[in-house]
Each structure stands twice: as C-alpha cells, then as structure tokens.
Amino acid sequence: MSAPGTAPAPPPAREALVTRHPHAPGLRVVRRRHVSLLLHRRSVVVACALLVLLLVVLAASASVGQTFVPPAQVWRVLRGEPSPYTLVVGELRVPRIALGALVGAALGASGALVQTVTHNPLASPDVIGVGHGAAAATVLALATGAIASPGALPAVSVAGGLGAAALVYVVSWRRGMQTSSFVLTGVGIGVALSAVVQVYLTESELGAAEQIKLWLTGSLSGRGWDQAVPLACVLLLCLPGLVWASRAMRPLGLDNDTAAGLGVRVGRTQLGLTALGVVLAATATGAAGPIGFVALTAPQLARRLTRTAQLPLLGSALTGAVVVVAADLAARTVMPPLEIPVGALTALVGGPYLLWLLGRSGRS
Secondary structure, three states: OOOOOOOOOOOOOOOOOEEEOOOOOOEEEHHHEEEEEEHHHHHHHHHHHHHHHHEEEEEEEHHOOOOOHHHHHHHHHHOOOOOOOOOHHHHHHHHHHHHHHHHHHHHHHHHHHHHHOOOOOOOOOOOHHHHHHHHHHHHHHHOOOOOOHHHHHHHHHHHHHHHHHHHHHHHHEEEEOHHHHHHHHHHHHHHHHHHHHHHHHHOOOOHHHHHHHHHHHHHOOOHHHHHHHHHHHHHHHHHHHHHHHHHHHHHHHHHHHHHHHOOHHHHHHHHHHHHHHHHHHHHHHHHHHOOOOHHHHHHHHHHHHHOOOOOOOHHHHHHHHHHHHHHHHHHHHHOOOOOOOHHHHHHHHHHHHHHHHHHHHHHH
C-alpha cells in the first residue's frame, strides 16, 4: 500500500507466466499477454535433443563420403571462404543434405497429420494414394509427351498426388469422413494407379523405364537447390497451418464424439488436417520421389520418445528429417562406390518395423 501523497507504484512489467497444469504433471501453461501455450515438458526436451541430433547428422553427412572433408573445411565452405572442397561440399553435398532434411520433415509432419485423422498408426500418405498418384501422373506425362522439360516433373508429381488424395476423399465421403472407408478407398485407388505405372514400365523403352524405376524408388542423387527451394517455400507457406494443426490435433486425437463434445468441428478439422498433410507429402514426393515408410515410422517413433497421448507434430517432423538424412548418408557410404537409393534403404528398415506394428495391433 502506498503512503499518502505519494504516487502509486508502477504496475509490474508483463512477463511470461509459467504455471503447472493442475491435472497433468508433465504439462506447463505459458501465458504472455493475450497468448497462452500448453507445453509438454518431455516433448520440449525431446524436440531439443532431436534438433541437436539432426545438426550432428547434417555435419557428419557433409564430411563423410568417398572424399572425407574435415569439419573445419566444411565450416569454411559454409561461411563462403575459399576452400579446396568448395565443389564437393558446397555444390554436391550441402544442397542434397538440405533437400533430405526438408523432405524428411515434410513427410514426418504429413504422417502425423494423416495418422491423427485416421486414428490408425498404420496409415500414411502413401496409404491414401499420394505416392501412387504422383507416380501415375509422372508416368502419364512422360508417356504422352505432355511435358517438354524434365524440370516440370516435380510439378506434375505434386498435381498427381493432390488429385489422387482428392479422389479418395470424394469416393469415401458418406455424410462425413469415415476413417475406415477412407483408408480402404485409398488402398484400392493406390493399387489401380500402381497398375497404370506397371503397364507403362512393361511397354516403354529401356531408358525411360530405368528413369521411372529410379524415381519410384526415391533418391536424392542429382538433386539440389532446384528441388529444395520450392519445398522450403511450401513449408514456409504451410507454417501458419502447422501452428493451427498442432493445437487442433490434441482434441482430434481423442475419439470423434469426445472431440465434438469439446466444441471441435470434427468434419472441417479433419478436412483441414488431411489437406495440409497431403500438400506436404505431395510436395516432398515431387522433390525426391516416393520415399517410403518415413511418414509411417517417424510419428510413431516421436510418440514413443515423447510419451504423449497425441502424436507430436514438431517431434515427428524432426524425426523424419533425422531418418532421411541418416538414411541418405548410409546409402552413400555403405557400398562405395555404389549408391543405394535412399527410398530402398528406408523401405529395408521400415518393412520390419511395419511387421512389428502389425503384430502389436493384432495382440491388442
């Protein structure tokens, strides 16, 4: 209380207020002015650890290869200083590594969004036909000669992935989106689109067939800033949507009736999350080809690390980036001088993981 005749004390500066959630020991509520955030302490710690691990893997990928580059020289190249390794690091490895990190982050976030909507840990953008649609569109464009420049192939792939996902959504719509019919419809349309690709591979010339087969496997070889920059722009444009999605995924991770009881417009939210996930997956597929199992495994790995009830969006994106960059590093170095497509390596590791998930689902 101020003394008579003296001016009242100025109000305290508005600082961020951090309080514990009363019903969840691992949660913290951060309030600053008119903004409040609900943070899971373990998720924040895991996200920071994944970010550090990603930086380590990025540095190792820039140094290790058929030509070993000392980390000090990598740093010189990144700073723009003259170095004898400018070609190897600055023009060959760094653009490829950046693309791998962006593709992994997009696939990891996309997988988390799709699995949240479908309530199915075995779902992924590939299941709803994104990869098959991108492949079929690319094949048809090459077969008909609709594109004259190879640089237009990523745009065609993105359009095919978006078109296939839209077709799945329309066919499976029955006064609302039923997740079981959504997944089954995606599998059916994916099989049909895959048959189109197989017919083209059977009837096409050897050179064109080899080009398509390499793209279908998923590879970062020969790719760089031309593919990384458009993907980075898409991620930046999707950033506001991802911020919204991180909040919308919490109630939607529960069953639909509970989410509706909490005031969530389930149909619109599911549509928004699905559209955002499809855009991310289609753009990543157009940049590097269909790299399998990343969107399937990254969200589940992140969930097991954070031990949260819902899939962590940021943790899934960081996990996907670590997986793709590490897989590309192994693909370049495990059988020198041969280079394994990164999609083949992720499928080799993701196949047993999928069988393990099927076993757990069967027991439960």
